Amino acid sequence: MKIKKRWLVLFLAPSVILFMLIYAAPLIMVFASSLTDWRLMSPGIHFTGFANYIRLFKDPDFYMALKNTLIWILIHCIAHVSLGVFLALILYKRPWGWKAIRTVYMVPNIISNAAIGMIFVNVFNPRFGVLNSLIRLLGFGDINKNWLMDAATAFPSVTMTWFLFAGYTTIIVLAQALSIDESMLEAARVDGASNFQIDRLIMLPLLKKIIGTTMVMAASYMLQMFDLIYVTTNGGPGKMTTNLPLLLYGVYRSEYNYAYANTIGVCIIVVGLFSMTLINRSFKVNEADY
Amino acid sequence: MRTFKHLKTVEKLGFVAKYVFLLGCVCTALFPLVWVFMSSFKTNAEILSNGISLPSRFSFDGYTQALKISPILQYFFNSVVITSITTVVNVFFLAMAAYIFARYQFRGKNILYLLLSLSLVIPMTALLHPVYMTINALHLANKKSGLVLVYTALNLPMSLLILRGTFQSIPRSMEEAAVMDGAGFVRVFFQIMLPMAKSGLASAGVLTFLNCWNEFTFALVLTSSQSARTLPLSLSYFTSQFSFNYTAMFAAIVIAIIPSIVVFALFQEQIVRSLTAGAIKE
Known part of the structure; x- marks a missing residue:
């Protein structure tokens, strides 16, 4: 079909301008400024080569943040996604109440992370939190543990604010599982395959791609996790629960060291590309599946 | 149609395990919310004396205070x-x-x-x-x-x-x-x-x-x-805004999450379809 050039330009322009402003220009800025000494109070901006990267590789906070980010990505991609897939494999057989269970399990994913964070600040509260109250009720003594601020429990406690809520993974895998041709499963059943065999030998291979997709989503979500940590521990105690976005925010908002903050930004992008490629390779998720 | 009675022991166990797991998922999702909701009706003293007790009376004081403070x-x-x-x-x-x-x-x-x-x-x-x-x-x-x-x-x-x-x-x-x-x-x-x-x-x-x-x-x-x-x-200001008025803080959290839950309850089919639309090709 033919189209007048002005319509073509007019229809594409808003999206292209948005892309330039919010993606392209900032992306160039983040790479370029990581090679400078740009700060809030600096008299000028000078090219400093890889000085920021050298500082990065000597910064113990950076290693802590990188380690936490990678561990959380790994936990999310493996354990969290497995939980969602496991639930989807139960629900696609349409047991009693499956729709209601799917809906209810989805609720924590619909509420904002800030709210979930505030809820868990209270759940883990040393005085009246659910956890300590339950422990007291069960008779394990008068416990006053501050779960989110205690060095021994902060990391697992923060992890619990997102780990169990796999509703998003569940509905995506479930939607794919429900779209699989029933007759194929029926044939296997007639041949005497048990439910477990059907799940393991037929369903999982058929769901491999979509599981890969949910893993990419999980990795990207964890790479950018900010709100839940900010609201609950703000990266503490010390830097124990800091990840890369929180480190970036800290450098940007308390040190006002823009160049160094953007160096951490480049690092987030690199970790992102690396983990996406890895997952895509191992699950053969092609681009058309996103 | 086979009923529960006619299943083999192993199948019975599997059936029970399945529903225990499903119940676990439902509780994980709902318990924190129900607890916050319940706490928003308790007085400060009740909250501090026992975190998981039921409210002794239903009052919306927390809600009116929350709207005043924040x-x-x-x-x-x-x-x-x-x-x-x-x-x-x-x-x-x-x-x-x-x-x-x-x-x-x-x-x-x-x-x-x-x-x-x-x-x-x-x-x-x-x-x-x-x-x-x-x-x-x-x-x-x-x-x-x-x-x-x-x-x-x-x-x-x-x-x-x-x-x-x-x-x-x-x-x-x-x-x-x-x-x-x-x-x-x-x-x-x-x-x-x-x-x-x-x-x-x-x-x-x-x-x-x-x-x-x-x-x-x-x-x-x-x-x-x-x-x-x-x-x-x-939400991130609640801790400092409400300092020790826990009833009002719980009420404020409820106020903040109610719109999402109502909208989700009303449009859940459309929302679930939308959330899967980007990931799945039909």
């Missing part, structure tokens, strides 16, 4: 304005672009599409400072319009993907018939294509709405006063 309604209003404008603008602009990509050929089309969809893999939190600089340069920092601009862009790749797919699935004969009747390009788009792409527009709209409504990081960086701050941000 400007939660102002934040709520900001969120409604920002989210609705973003959703409309995003879906409209991206529908225009997606239609061109779905139907017309032009030089550089593939590269342009690749570039736009590549934005899906850029971790946006890496760009906090440059995005702030851009918004500041446009004099939109600490304004609702600044957040609208950023949020419209954040949902660009997903909406483009969904809407292009929707337009591609509409048969070409529809437009061709209209063109034969003398309808111009703009009329074809507005009167034929947009109405036919309703499902895609709804999916892209719901996704954009949810993402904006819950967005935190950019709201934190791009706003500095009450006039532009959104509901998720207001």
Whole structure:
């Protein structure tokens, strides 16, 4: 079909301008400024080569943040996604109440992370939190543990604010599982395959791609996790629960060291590309599946 | 039909284990919410003496206090304005672009599409400072319009993907018939294509709405006063605002999450369909 050039330009322009402003220009800025000494109070901006990267590789906070980010990505991609897939494999057989269970399990994913964070600040509260109250009720003594601020429990406690809520993974895998041709499963059943065999030998291979997709989503979500940590521990105690976005925010908002903050930004992008490629390779998720 | 009684022991165990697991999932999702809801009716003394006791009486004192202490309604209003404008603008602009990509050929089309969809893999939190600089340069920092601009862009790749797919699935004969009747390009788009792409527009709209409504990081960086701050941000101030008035704090959390739950309850089928639309090809 033919189209007048002005319509073509007019229809594409808003999206292209948005892309330039919010993606392209900032992306160039983040790479370029990581090679400078740009700060809030600096008299000028000078090219400093890889000085920021050298500082990065000597910064113990950076290693802590990188380690936490990678561990959380790994936990999310493996354990969290497995939980969602496991639930989807139960629900696609349409047991009693499956729709209601799917809906209810989805609720924590619909509420904002800030709210979930505030809820868990209270759940883990040393005085009246659910956890300590339950422990007291069960008779394990008068416990006053501050779960989110205690060095021994902060990391697992923060992890619990997102780990169990796999509703998003569940509905995506479930939607794919429900779209699989029933007759194929029926044939296997007639041949005497048990439910477990059907799940393991037929369903999982058929769901491999979509599981890969949910893993990419999980990795990207964890790479950018900010709100839940900010609201609950703000990266503490010390830097124990800091990840890369929180480190970036800290450098940007308390040190006002823009160049160094953007160096951490480049690092987030690199970790992102690396983990996406890895997952895509191992699950053969092609681009058309996103 | 076989009933529970006729199952073998192993199958019975499996059946029980399955429902224990399902019950566990439901409790995980609901228990924290129910606890917060329950606590919002307890007095401060009741909360402090036993965290998991039931409220002795139902009073809405916490709610009236919460609304007095925290400007939660102002934040709520900001969120409604920002989210609705973003959703409309995003879906409209991206529908225009997606239609061109779905139907017309032009030089550089593939590269342009690749570039736009590549934005899906850029971790946006890496760009906090440059995005702030851009918004500041446009004099939109600490304004609702600044957040609208950023949020419209954040949902660009997903909406483009969904809407292009929707337009591609509409048969070409529809437009061709209209063109034969003398309808111009703009009329074809507005009167034929947009109405036919309703499902895609709804999916892209719901996704954009949810993402904006819950967005935190950019709201934190791009706003500095009450006039532009959104509901998720207001939650992060609760600890200091309510200091030791726990009843009011629990009530404030309930007020902040009720809209999401009501909307989800009303439109759950559409929301579930939208959330899977980007990930699954039918």
